[in-house]
Amino acid sequence: xxxxxxxxxxxxxxxxxxxxxxxxxxxxxxxxxxxxxxxxxxxxxxxxxxxxxxxxxxxxxxxxxxxxxxxxxxxxxxxxxxxxxxxxxxxxxxxxxxxxxxxxxxxxxxxxxxxxxxxxxxxxxxxxxxxxxxxxxxxxxxxxxxxxxxxxxxxxxxxxxxxxxxxxxxxxxxxxxxxxxxxxxxxxxxxxxxxxxxxxxxxxxxxxxxxxxxxxxxxxxxxxxxxxxxxxx
Amino acid sequence: xxxxxxxxxxxxxxxxxxxxxxxxxxxxxxxxxxxxxxxxxxxxxxxxxxxxxxxxxxxxxxxxxxxxxxxxxxxxxxxxxxxxxxxxxxxxxxxxxxxxxxxxxxxxxxxxxxxxxxxxxxxxxxxxxxxxxxxxxxxxxxxxxxxxxxxxxxxxxxxxxxxxxxxxxxxxxxxxxxxxxxxxxxxxxxxxxxxxxxxxxxxxxxxxxxxxxxxxxxxxxxx
Numbered sequence: 426x427x428x429x430x431x432x433x434x435x436x437x438x439x440x441x442x443x444x445x446x447x448x449x450x451x452x453x454x455x456x457x458x459x460x461x462x463x464x465x466x467x468x469x470x471x472x473x474x475x476x477x478x479x480x481x482x483x484x485x486x487x488x489x490x491x492x493x494x495x496x497x498x499x500x501x502x503x504x505x506x507x508x509x510x511x512x513x514x515x516x517x518x519x520x521x522x523x524x525x526x527x528x529x530x531x532x533x534x535x536x537x538x539x540x541x542x543x544x545x546x547x548x549x550x551x552x553x554x555x556x557x558x559x560x561x562x563x564x565x566x567x568x569x570x571x572x573x574x575x576x577x578x579x580x581x582x583x584x585x586x587x588x589x590x591x592x593x594x595x596x597x598x599x600x601x602x603x604x605x606x607x608x609x610x611x612x613x614x615x616x617x618x619x620x621x622x623x624x625x626x627x628x629x630x631x632x633x634x635x636x637x638x639x640x641x642x643x644x645x646x647x648x649x650x651x652x653x654x655x656x657x658x
Numbered sequence: 659x660x661x662x663x664x665x666x667x668x669x670x671x672x673x674x675x676x677x678x679x680x681x682x683x684x685x686x687x688x689x690x691x692x693x694x695x696x697x698x699x700x701x702x703x704x705x706x707x708x709x710x711x712x713x714x715x716x717x718x719x720x721x722x723x724x725x726x727x728x729x730x731x732x733x734x735x736x737x738x739x740x741x742x743x744x745x746x747x748x749x750x751x752x753x754x755x756x757x758x759x760x761x762x763x764x765x766x767x768x769x770x771x772x773x774x775x776x777x778x779x780x781x782x783x784x785x786x787x788x789x790x791x792x793x794x795x796x797x798x799x800x801x802x803x804x805x806x807x808x809x810x811x812x813x814x815x816x817x818x819x820x821x822x823x824x825x826x827x828x829x830x831x832x833x834x835x836x837x838x839x840x841x842x843x844x845x846x847x848x849x850x851x852x853x854x855x856x857x858x859x860x861x862x863x864x865x866x867x868x869x870x871x872x873x874x875x876x877x878x879x880x881x
Contacts, residue, residue: 483738485741515738519734519736522734523675533743535663536745538660576739
């Protein structure tokens, strides 16, 4: 497991980061530092810039302003250093629907140079072993989400970028994936959630976004549910 | 190489399961040959005309493969999945060009004999070894340009329109070289020697576009 050490660089360090899509500014002047192994819960209404932030941290989008560092690598120039140490679980599972869960994980294992057996182990841990050889298109949304979580942690990333990771999961599924992506996983995490109480319970730090701007940055134990709900007003 | 192999294996597996590209390319080619067979109303074709019919048909069939080449990556998050991995981005270009080349070969394994059966004199198959050399060089050019254009076009809304509009003009040198190289093989008086000059033109085209594509493909994957 990618454990945090005293010598580890901060998982994320942003200073004045911004991003626009044409004329529309999606993210503006975001500044925060997330220590290795810590969790930041990101809150904000739809369109607040949460997904854009996640995609910048995943090195899938270039920041248009400011300085961004992920696991010590300056983006986008040094993105190659951090690529492969980040696990992204977004709205889409990033799985091929006509391949089975096992085939999808073997494909990603080859890309990440991970032993194929690792995927089989993960499928077993999330309770998908019995459906591992069924095409992903035949899985329920919850099962596909479990398979996507296996893909996310397949290469044991140091930083997890999670967008509503428990969406579509039943209580049993949520319990099964908790050791992989939960607080006890040891990974640094950027966690987007609309479940205020649960997000706060997981957070060492809280980031609030409103219309692309940073409206809140504070330690998790100093933020109340009411503070967070204010972001949605 | 591991990343190239992973993408190629994944794409071949997807094609074996979904049958989206090769059957479409094959059906299009054979149907077009049947249409030429009846539309031209001749006993058999020879020389320039036969070469032109073969290569225009194969090129248009290839466009169907180009249209689908990156569709799964675009629709099912394959681009993101690949870009998250610690691999050279040009591995995706090499893999996709290899896959398109394989699709072309698979379709031609049936389409070319069908062409010979429907539109050539009996016995024209003697030139098959020489024809294979032309097919290999032309397919390589189509695969390289098709991959480049496919990656560019898949980002646009009118993918089915943009890809042929971009690819076909770029592939005019391929169709000229391939048709000129093939025409002597289909001569009415019997197969003539393969013109090495046109093979060299095709090889040069392949090399130039492979280098060009290798240099710019990274930028096509940028946001």
